[in-house]
Amino acid sequence: MINWLANPARFIRVSEKAVPWCGWTAAAVLALGLFWSLVLAPPDYQQGDTVRIMYVHVPAAWMALSVYLFVAVASAVALVWRHPLAEVAARSAAPVGAAFTFVCLATGSLWGRPMWGAWWVWDARLTSVLVLFFLYLGYIALVNAFDDPSRGGRAGAVLALVGVVNLPIIKFSVDWWNTLHQPASVMRIGGPRIAVSMLVPLVIMAAGFMLLFALLLMVRMRTALNERKAMALRLNAGAVAPRQPEPEPAVAAHTAIS
Amino acid sequence: MSDPGAFLAMGGYAGFVWPAYGIAFAALGGLAAYSWRRYRASVLELERLQQQRGRRR
DSSP, rough: OTTTGGGGHHHHHHHHHHHHHHHHHHHHHHHHHIIIIIIIIIOBBTTTTTGHHHHHHHHHHHHHHHHHHHHHHEEEEEEOOOOOOTHHHHHHHHHHHHHHHHHHHHHHHHHOOOOOOOOSOOOOHHHHHHHHOOOHHHHHHHHHSSSSHHHHHHHHHHHHHTTTTTHHHHHHHHSSOOOOOOSSSSSSTTTSSSHHHHHHHHHHHHHHHHHHHHHHHHHHHHHHHHHHHHHHHHHHHHHHHHOOOOOOOHHHHHHHOO | OOOOHHHHHGGHHHHHHHHHHHHHHHHHHHHHEEEEHHHHHHHHHHHEEEEEEEEOO
16 A cells, blocks of 8 residues: 555545545544543543543554654655655654644643642653654754755654654653553553543544544645645756856856855 | 533633643644645645746747
């Protein structure tokens, strides 16, 4: 499937049909998820209504990790096989992943204040997610730091691959260290440990976030492809435009030095 | 949701629950709106350049 979509023209054709479908489905699933999270789900017997923050926080955390893995895999494919769309995909996904990580950190902080009595603690889970946020920002800064997009893409791909080491640290931080953050209660061996009435809105919101990611990825990739095509047209137009008279040699040398 | 006041109060945690949803909406909705605007701008720019190229030929 990925190989089949490797052709940019084919990707544009398929995504043209998929974007509206994905957009409307994401809107419907997120609306249902919000209604379930805010209205239908019961308050927790200990956390009260702050448990509703979990329906945004947990799916955002899952997306933060999954999108980073996507960026790393796409970067590896771009580095090794020079896949024509892989670099565009990695570049387009990174800001979406950074937004999910920011939402995860901010909502976690808003939950931590009433439940832990602190907006922030330098706990292993929180700190490793903050490192993930900085990795995203570093990747975005690096890929945009070069005039030649392919050089930026290669440098960013190396950073993305090195940063993968942080993913197992985030996942297992609650097992390896004595943290304030609770251990996994959904994705664990032996099945979820939360009530079905709370699991349902969590899963719906996670599905909504996944659809939103797919939508934003397609839109951003199409934008990047359009912008590259426009740049090629501009360069082409510059190359075929009537040549301007050459400046005097002395002036030209002076300009080159300054 | 029979009592809108109680719903908005979120059991006394309104100051934490609503900002959490607000931040999520602002961050993800803002990125979506920005991405869509940039996409529309790229389509218009590409069309303009293609028309310009057509005229030159």
